[in-house]
Amino acid sequence: MLNRLSALLLLLTFPHGCLSSAADAPVRLKYRATGNSPQVLAVYEAWFGHPRHISVGYSSQDPDVIDRQIKSAKAMGITGFVVDWYGDREPFINRAYSEMQKAAADNHFQVAMMYDETNHEDDATDVAIADFTMFHDTYLTTKSEGYSSYLMYQGHPVIFIFPKGGHTNWDKVRAVVNTWDPSPILIQENLPGQYANAFDGFYAWVNPGDKGWAPDGSDWGEQYLSHFYETMKTKYPDKIIVGGAWSTFDDSKASWGLNRHIAARCGQTYQDTFNYWRKEFPPDQVPPFILLDTWNDYEEGTAMERGIDTCGKGNGVKPVSTAGGKAGSTSSAGR
DSSP, X not given: OEEOHHHHHHHTTSOGGGTOOOOSSOOOOSSOOSSSSOEEEEEEOXXXXXXXXXXXXXXXXXXXXXXXXXXXXXXXXXXXXXEEEOGGGOHHHHHHHHHHHHHHHHTTOEXXXXXXXXXXXXXXXXXXXXXXXXXHHHHSSTTSTTGGXXXXXXXXXXXXXXXXXXXXXXXXXXXXXXXXXXXXXXXEESSOOXXXXXXXXXXXXXXXXXXXXXXXXXXXXXHHHHHHXXXXXXXXXXXXXXXXXXXXXXXXXXXXXOOOEEOOGGGHHXXXXXXXXXXHSOTTOOOSEEEESOSSOTTTTOOOTTOEEOTTOTTOOOOOOSSSOOOOOOSSOOO
């Protein structure tokens, strides 16, 4: 039976000490949460209603749907959507993002962009610079509609990066965006690599770990999260750490799918991933954000907006629904 995500979020806010097992070495993060838990964000896919994607019963461009989604997310304790965005390569998604930023401002909600990198080899850097410039001029000026809703951290807009081909020279992109006022905070996926100095932080993404994707989905990501958090806190404590949480993974409906699975385990996968940061960080060294992967990616089977399968556990309330419709490389999951 599906159980409302809000109930799980409340369940998972028990005292920090219940799961704490901090490493012997002291942890001193440069960037920490203002309270005793990270701010909860959720990745949002804005492509539904486009003919290239499956039907989920709504259009991501529908203002009424977006309004209901925001209200549902807020009721669950989610503070903002991180919207997957492709620049002018995907006009449908760009229009949906515009509607989302306006609706977020009206609902006192937050929104941020996740830049989906082009996989073109020759012009990836030029495309990224053009896309970032377009985004800034359209959405990140004080005159931009809905600008007040954009996610800021210490006075700077936060932009997430979803890497694709790995052909972008991020040092060049960083040099361009540093001319913005204010300059953005750039958050890259997984652990630091070639362009570590170009990024202000790193986020965890759905990943089963070094053993890869188990046929039965039993590898839910424990080894990956342990390695991500341990590496970030010991080697990169001066970077922003964004935790990750997911409930399941199944890309069988995606046109790019590779038959990869992570089992829901009756809701246990979500509870384990959502709380894993508590095992790695002491109560006074809490990472500032945790990212739910995802709010509504039905094609990769990670959607949480309509609830999480708990196999009949919990209070048995109806699933979250925003429109009343039917839902239709590396080890980490990708689009």
